[in-house]
Amino acid sequence: MDFAFDARTEELRERLLAFMEEYVYPAEPVAAEQRARLASPWDTPAVFGELKAEARRQGLWNLFFVDQDQHGLPGGGHGAGLTNLQYAPLAEITGRSPHLAPTATNCAAPDTGNMELLAQFGDEAQKKQWLEPLLAGEIRSAFAMTEPEVASSDATNVETRIERDGDAYVVTGRKWFISGAMNPDCKIFIVMGKTDPEGADPRRQQSMILVPRDTPGVEVRRAMTVYGYEDHDHGGHAEVVFDGARVPAANLIGEEGSGFAIAQARLGPGRIHHCMRLIGMAERAIELMCRRAVDRTAFGKPLAAQGVVQNWIADARVTVEQLRLLVLKTAWLMDTVGNRGAHTEIQAIKIATPRAVVRILDDAVQLHGAGGVSQDFPLAELWAAARTLRLADGPDEVHQRSLARRELKRHM
Missing domain, CATH: 2.40.110.10 (Butyryl-CoA Dehydrogenase, subunit A, domain 2)
Structure with a gap:
């Protein structure tokens, strides 16, 4: 496995990072302000439409779709044609603003899994009626x-x-x-x-x-x-x-009785997408921790000079680097030997990533004090999202049970 990003991935990373800085991060408070003025809190703030239009204009759209031939997409050209390994660092970037960036680029769950499901198992009429407007971002x-x-x-x-x-x-x-x-x-x-x-x-x-x-x-x-x-x-x-x-x-x-198999096929990519974005959440938490530690003083010295704070930041960096390597390995295996061949690694990242990112976010909340649990920082909402992912797509214990049985089977 080559750890370097290829030219296509690097080019998309640079464009996506610029898109986040110029459009997504400034839109976070705008979305909150617009939502407060909507007749229904479930209506979509106008800034989402603006972000989606800009993402499409820049070619940052449907990045999650892997090679079209593998999914049998009608006519092709719906996604960026990336591999899982190419998409992983891009999903990490969107995970830094998980409530805006995935939607802005039409890479948000549950639509991503549903589009993949329809592309793989839907018939031509189902694709025409539902997949195409989903790919175009016209419906959810x-x-x-x-x-x-x-x-x-x-x-x-x-x-x-x-x-x-x-x-x-x-x-x-x-x-x-x-x-x-x-x-x-x-x-x-x-x-x-x-x-x-x-x-x-x-x-x-x-x-x-x-x-x-x-x-x-x-x-x-x-x-x-x-x-x-x-x-x-x-x-x-x-x-x-x-x-x-x-x-x-x-x-x-599909056919009657195929629901369980379809669900399993849908969950593999969904699990790795969540883990990719979780790494982005953790990176943003580390960034916020560092800024807070440098800006605040307690007991006569900056928080950055406090040993416990240094430990939190160091442990977070080590954890993120470990998780990223495991996620990239999993993506590479999915591309080279398929989802079934990457079964162990998919379960491993689903167990390890949410659990570790929750800890990083919890330390970041602690460092921010009262502000960490408030709406003035994204940490509380990020923590809730990460903690929920220990349940979504199967709770930790289900994956641990399955992974342990696979390990034990080799010795029986």
């Missing part, structure tokens, strides 16, 4: 899997029903923490439910289906808070009820 989407009544970390527990009725399917169930669903621009749900609840193979009971938001029987009931935040910039995390929502049979993605 949501992925509806997690349920309040079962342990959704085990996808076989999902209870939502997808029942065939003539030339249609009827969807019934309750989901929650459905990211992006509060955004009025969210026009489509990819819903995971059971088409064969009595099937012998518990991993062939589930299917995925496209349910437009305006389908009768679909109710976006409420926004769930995350550590007290409603996460307006990401479109919230909603409770959604499907009460006999009827959609055409053609909305089924």
